[in-house]
Each structure stands twice: as C-alpha cells, then as structure tokens.
Amino acid sequence: MFKTSGKTESGVPEWAIVELQGLVQMKKETPSEPTTVGDLHYYNRNRHPVLVLGHHVLNGKEIKLEHPMAVIEKVTDNGRTHYKVKAVVKKKLLFKSRPKPIISNVADRV
Amino acid sequence: MSDFPDPDEEYELMYADELELLREAEHSDTAIGLPRRPAQAKRSLDFTSPEPKSSVESSTQQTNIPCSQNSLSTIPEVNKNVPNQETNDVVFTSNVPFTTNECYEVTSIQTNKRTADDLFGDINDIDFNEIELPSKKQKTEEEEDLDLINRIIEGRKLRQLLAEPTNRLQSEIKTSYDFKENVSLNIPRWAFVPLTNSDGERIYIRLESEDTWEKALEATSEQSSLHSNYIGTWEEARKILETKQQELIQEVESQDVQIVDTNNNDTALWVDKYRPQSYLDLLSEEPVNRALLHWLHLWDKIVFKKEVKVKEPQQKTQFSKRAGQFQLTNKWRGKKEVEPEVDEDGRPHHKVALLCGPPGVGKTTLAHLLARLAGYRPVELNASDERSTEAFRNALQCATLMRSVLDAEKRPNCLILDEIDGAPLPTVELLVKWCTATVETGKKKAKSQPLKRPVIAICNDLYATSLRPLRPVSLIVQVGGVSLPRLASRLSIVSQCEGLCLPPHVASALAARAHGDVRAAIQVLSFIKARARAQLNMEDVENVAIGTKDCNKTLMQALQSIFTINDKDPEYAMKTVQAAGEYDRLADGIFENYLTARVDARLLIACETMSWLRLYDMINSWTLKNQNYSLYGALPLCITRCHRVLSSRTPQRIKFPSQAMEMYRKKLELESIVVSVWRGSAPSVALSRNALQLDLLPLIPYLLSPSLRSANVQLCSENERKSVRTCAGAMCDYGLQYIQQRTPEGLYAFVLEPDVYKIAFYGTEERVRPPPAVRQAIAREQQLEVIRRNEEMAMKSSGQTASKVAKAIDLKSAKKSEVKETHIPNHLQRLKPKEIEKKVPQVHKDFFGRVVPIQQVKKSDAVADVISSSNVFYQYREGFNNAVRRNVRTRDLL
Helix, strand or coil: CCCCCCCECEEEEEEEEEEEEEEEECCCCCCCCCCCCCCEECCCCCCEEEEECCEEEEEEEEEEEEEEEEEEEEEEEEEEEEEEEEEEEEEEEEEECCCCECCCCCCCCC | CCCCCCCHHHHHHHHHHHHHHHHHHHHHHHCCCCHHHHHHHHHHHHHHHHHHHHHHHHCCCCCCHHHHHHHHHHHHHHHCCCCCHHHHHHHHHHHHHHHHHHHHHHHCCHHHHEEEHHCCCCHCCHHHHHHHHHHHHHHCCCCHHHHHHHHHHHHHHHHHHHCCCCCCHHHHHHHHHHHHHHHEEECCCCEEEEEECCCCCCEEEEECCCCHHHHHHHHHHHHCCCCCCHHHHHHHHHHHHHHHHHHHHHHHHHHCCCHHHHHHHHHHHHHHCCCHHHHHHHHCHHHHHHHHHHHHHHHHHHHCCCCCCCCCCCEEEECCCCEHHHHHHHHCCCCCCCCCCCCCCCEECCEEEEEEEECCCCHHHHHHHHHHHHHEEEEEEECCCCCCHHHHHHCCCCCCHHCCCCCCCCEEEEEEEECCHHCCCCHHHHHHHHHHHCCCCCCCHCCCCCCCCCEEEECCCCCCCCHHHHHHEEEECCCCCHHHHHHHHHHHHHHHHCEEEECHHHHHHHHHHHHHHHHHHHHHHHHHHHCCCCEEEEEHHHHCCCCCCCCCCCCCHHHHHHHEECCCCHHHHHHHHHHHHCHHHHHHHHHHHHHHHHHCCCHHHHHHHHHEEEEEEEEHHHHHHHCCCCHHHHHHHHHHHHHHHCEECCCCCCCCCCCCHHHHHHHHHHHHHHHHHHHCCCCCHHHCCHHHHHCCCCHHHHHCCCCCCCCCCCHHHHHHHHHHHHHHHHHCCCCCCCEEEEEECCCCEEECCHHHHHHHHHHHHHCCCCCCHHHHHHHHHHHHHHHHHHHHHHHHHHHHHHHHHHHHHHCCCCCCHHHHHHHHCHHHCCCCCCCCCCCCCCCCCCCCCEEEEECCCCCCCHHHHHHCCCCCCECCCCCHHHHCCCCCCCCHCC
C-alpha cells in the first residue's frame, strides 16, 4: 500500500508511505468515482499517527526509512526524456496492530 | 678422724713401698700410656699406696688385700676416705713424690697450678657441698686460677659422677683389679690354694680369712645383692640427674655470680622479675600477639600522624581478625573481609581491644608490653581503682585526652582497663559511649569528643553480663593458656636464673599442674625457693598447697566424674564435686542417672544410692531449715559416696539433670489447678481440699463427658439433653468453663479451664475428653445455664415481680407457639406459581417528563451511522507483516 501525505520542505514536497497490515476493501464494486478511504489524523498527542478507516481505528507509528526514496515522473518533452522529482519519501507510517472497531449504533440503555 | 699420724697408717706406709714396687713390676708396660692412668695416679697419690686406695675407693668390696694379713687395719682404712683434709694430702704428696711424677708428666701443668691440683687432690671423694666453700674461697684469693680450678672441679665431679653413685659399676672394675691381686703365677706370700689349668700352668689363688669374707659379704649385700630393690637404683639415677643439673647451675653461677647475688637481695616477685621484656619473650601465641599489635598499629594514623599500611586485598594469606590467626582467604567463594579495618576518621574500626582468657596467662603483660612496643605509655586502671562512673570518666579523660608531663619521652597514653568484667555496667556503658562517639562539628563538641587513644580492656570472662554492650564494638582477642612445653622451658629458664635446680620432668609436671597459668607456676617456683631449697623434686610439686586456683568445674564435668572411675586420682571426684558446687543439682543429676549407671539386677546399688541421697536430703533440709551450715560440708561427701557406688569404667552418656525441675514445674501446675477448682467451686458443693482432690476430681471428667449420638443438641434424645444439662450444671458448680482458644494451626478450640482432666488422668486424659463438637455444645449449654442461674438469683432477690415477668415471658412464648401453629402444616402446602409482572414497553421520556415518540429516538441513533455506512472497510490480516507483504507498483497507484 502506498499513500502519500503532503509536507513541504525546500520546494520539494515530502511524502510518506502508509503501510497497512491488511486489505482496504470496498463494499460496492464500483470504483468509478474517487472515494475517501479514511481520515488520517497525522499526530495525536502521543505523536502517533491514527488512521480512521471505515469503522476501524488504527494506531500506527512513524518509522524512518533506511533508504530515502524519491518519487519521480518521467517527462517526455520533444523527444527528450527527463525525470522530474515529484516528492521525497523519508518515512513511513506503519499500522500493523489490530484495528479497534468504532461502535456507533448503540442503544441508549443497555 | 683427721689425725694424720695414725699408727695403722704408719703401718701401711711401711708396706706401701714394697707393694708399689710389686705393682710397678706387673703393670709397668700398660699403666703409663692409658689416659685413665693419671687419675689413678692421683688416687694413689692421695693415699700413698695402692692397697689403701683399693680399700678406700670401695669400702664395700672384698678387696682388703692388706687387711687379710692384718685385720686390725681395715677399720681405719674404711674410715679414712671420709675426712681427707687438704693438708693431709699435701703431706702425702710430699711423702711419695715418685708416683706423682707420671701424673705431672701427663698433665704438664705449671708448678703453681700443681699445688692447686694437689690442694684439691682429694676432693673427688668429698661431698660436693663441702667442696663448694673452699673453692669459693680460692676464687676470692686467686682470681686468675679461678677458671682452672673450676675446670678441675668439674673434671673431678664428672669422675665422681661416674664413680660414686654407681657403686656396682665400680665393683666390677674392682674385681678385675682384684683378679690381678689375688691370683698369682708365682708362689705368693699370702695364704693360697694352688690350681693347675689344662695347659699345666699353676695358679695360686688367695685364701681369705672368714671374718673378712663375711665383712665383704655384708658390704656387698648392702648394695649389690639381689635383695636390693629398684628404689636404690632409682635414687641413684635421680642423684645422677640432679648432680648433672647442679653442675649446670654451677656453670651459670660461675658465669654471673654478681647477678645471682643481686637477685638474692631484692624482694621483687618473680613474676615481675621475669616479666617478658621483649616481644620474643611473650609466651602467648603468636597470632594473638600479632592481632593485638596490628590493632595498635592501626591507631598510628590518628596518634602519631603516620600513614598506616593497610593490607592489600590481593594477599593470599590474610590475617583474619575474627579468627585471630592467619587464614587463606578463598577468592573463589568470594569470601572477603568486608569489614574495613579503619573507619573514615582514620581510627580503627574497633575502638577497644578486648583481651580475654583465663587468669595468669599473661594478658596484662601482653597489653603492657605491646603498648610500650607500639610507642605508647600504658596507663593501667584495674579492679583496685575506683570504678564508679565518675571516677572512670575522669580516668578516661585523663588517659585519652591528656599527656603526661613528667614522662620524658612524651609518649601518648594507652589506657589499659584490667579486669573490666568486674566493673559495674554503667561504667562499661560509659566506655562504649565514649568509644562510639564520632567527630561532631558544632556546639556539642566539648561534650563528646571522639576517642583518640587506644583502649585495651582485659577480662577473664568474655561473656560476663556487664560486657554485653562492649562486645560488639570491640576487637576480641582470645588469649589461650600457655602451651605446656613453652611454659616448662620458661620455668627452667627462670629456675636457672635463680639458681634453683629444676629437673626437666619436674618442670613439665609443674607446668602441667599450672594448666597454662604462667603466674601460678612461677609463684610456686618462688615459693619453693623461699623455703631455702635449691633443689626441686617431684614431691615438692605434688605436695605444694599453693598455686592451685579455685578452679571452676561445670556441673556436667562433676557428674561425669561421679559416674566414672578415676584410677589416677581417687580424690578426683571429690575435688570436682567441691569445685562445681551446686550440690542440689548434682544430687538431681545422680538421681536422674543412677539407674542406668551400672548393671544392678537386685537393685542393691540403687538402694545404696538412694540411702545416700536420702541422707543428703536430710542434711540439706535440716541445714536449710535451721540455717545452720555446720553440716554443709557433709553434702559433697554424700555425693562422693554415691560416686563410690555408681562409678564404672564404661563410658556413658550422662543426662543433664532436668527431670527434677520439670517435675517440680508439673507439680506446681497441677496444684494450681486443684487450688483454682477448690476456690472456684460454689458454696453449695464446697469440700475440703483433700476430699476434692481425692474423691471428686478423679470422677468429674466422666461427668463432663456426656455420651451424645450427635453433636447437635437439637437432635438428641431427652435423656441426652438432660445429661448435657447436668454437665453444664456441674461446670457451673465447680467454676469450670470452656474457653475458646486459638490453636497454633489457626483453629479455635474449646479448652477447659481449669483443666481437671490433667489431675484426673496424669497424662492419659486425651482419650476421655469429649470431641470438639460436644465441647461446643456443652459450652453453649453452660452459658445458658449461667444465664438461667442468674435469672434465678434475680428472681429470688426480687420476689414476685420477677415471677410476673417470668409469667409474661411464658405467655409470650405461648402466644408465639400459637401463631406458629396457625400455619398450614408442611405436607398440606401446595406450590403456587409465582406471579410474573408484565413488562410495560419502554417509553422514552425527555428531560421534562414528556413522552418522546419512538421514531424520533431511532432517528437520533441513525445520526452516528455515517462512519459505519462508508463503503470502505478494512480487513486486518493477522500475523507478522513480513508474511503478508507484497509488492505494489507505483503504476497501480498513479
């Protein structure tokens, strides 16, 4: 899984990898229009990333990549090919713990 | 006897020349060359003729050669060897110069020495003590000849040694000599018997007159016959030893005569005089000395401002302070002396050294010497000084904070507290406080200053109660008794210095007797010397009455001695018994062990022992009753008589007398039970104590244990309930009670108080006791009974009103029973179904109590459904994320 999260630094935007242990699935098989997958609350007060995905809350952590990566774009201009650096990836957000469910539809009196 | 010109001697002199010539003819070839010859010549010189010599040298022998011819001459001959005046000899020598020539040639002494030699020529036959005087006189006169004379005397004495005590030996020499005299190849002048041997040679053997023969026999039977027993031999042997010893002393005396003279004058105790002067003189064990010296040196930093060498921890053999000896510290076990020797102030960890040991082993001496050795001035404070707290504080301050002005060497003090175990407890506590005080900066500085000088405390009994506070803060050095050989050698040195003859075996006996107590041993020595004895024998050591300490024997030692035969010292048991004291406990011990002491099928031994013990008891009780202690001395005798009866050779384990005490305790306990029952019993059942004890108490337990089929009183029959009731009544009557007590296991048990079972059954009561449940029932019943009785009492006192109340209570209970009876009996009752309350559908109400419609409620719930209604959901994959990772291409994402 690869998802980016914007952050600028000296002109080049810095992205981050989001790594999930699991699958993000759709209820309906209609991937026509773009849909919001979830909310990434980048940092809560423990400086941990929290991802709300469907009715799950995932707590992750930020890991610095061993090898920083660059996201580049191949541009073909007048027969000449050059690569444009779109973003730099230095860290990833790893969500590997078991997700917690969000229970919303609860009766008032149990 | 000293009359020189005796007619008989004149006679001898007449014959002397002839006989001498005869002898010369026979032995001229062998005589001169022999080393022993000069001595013989001297002898001959003494008496001017060989015949008198032979008769003189051993008057006991049968060799009265000239006497056979003239029996008259024998008596003066015999007598003559005793007096021997010097002048006599001188005259003799002048008379017979030619015989002495040989002697002069051999010895080759200067002429003036020769006179000395002649002067002492006869001395070897005189007793030593007699010779001492003239020789000393000589010393004063001729100083330069002193040593020579001594040498001569010694030589003489050696000869005398060889010759005199061993008469038998000499007699053998004599016979060989007589052989030559009495047997001749030629026809002799005297009466003879001819003999012809196998070779045909004829020998003439002297015939002796009967009376001389008898006389000779008499003489010999005195000393060398079979009748002589070993005592004589023993005396001889001792004589030899003692004279040897004397010789040694003589040598010492001749070496330092002046010292001996001064010693005789002064009156100092020998113990003080021969106090060890250097470290090497110390008799105590080396580790002990070292431990104390090491500790003293630890003070160097604070006293002398000198750096102390602290031992390297890597050292292999370390000096263990605790054990007082060198120990191999084992690094493998990680056993290290954690205890630092020096604290942060630079003072030793232990502020006080506590020397302990039996009296007389040299603790005080050791402390003094080592303190001096370490550079201190020892200040002693002992039992003769006042030891109240005030005085002690004063002394402590003087010793530790001040310095002697008079002392030229300006040495710091070292306080030595002798016999501290006799000091009162507050004093010791003060010392401890003083020692443990640390440096305090501030206002209290003047009050408590830290100890800056070493303090050595000396005690006999380490475990005295007054020393309890001191023990943990002090370095304890145990000084043991001096070993036997060392003490013996020291004793012999002392006796040598004092000119006292102390044979080695006597020295060792004395040392053994002292039990390692140097002081006692030396005092015995000086005591014997004071009785003007220059010679110490075994008997002196054995018989001397002083010097034995009041030795303490333990009870068990005394008991052991009572039950074992001691062959060496039949009085041993008596002594030990007297030393042990505590006759009562000894008697107890005998009583406890006498049945197992010896095989005693008919109990005769037991009977006799008992009779002695009975006597003991009689005397003891009489003594205690009348407070008259005149018969007290007989108590150990009774005990020792038991020893006579009971002692055996088989070793046996003796039990410590504890039974008597135990039984006494038990008796007290039981009596207290009886008394408490007696006191607690109600007036209605009151009995005399004896009757209670004998008639009632043995039977009460049967009353107190009713036989119930089950512990639940409600289930019991009327009869059983009645028995419980009687039981409770009895308990109330006799003041007995079941009390709940917590057992060590944590359970609660009902215990009868006071416990009459113990009195009734003497140990077998456990079977009769009722089981715990029954006990509980009885306890409950008893409590009810108590209440009942109290009510009765109240009723009796308050008369009718009480009866009314009782009636009212009865009425109430009757009513209650009526109410209960209106209930339907169980077998008629029917089960009724329980009414179930029907549920009213829940109505939501808002804050003001208005009913909210259900739809609305549901709507409000649906608001939160946004999250769950999103069509993206997440499916978690369990496991490590390495296992589920898969490659994703950028293309898929963009």
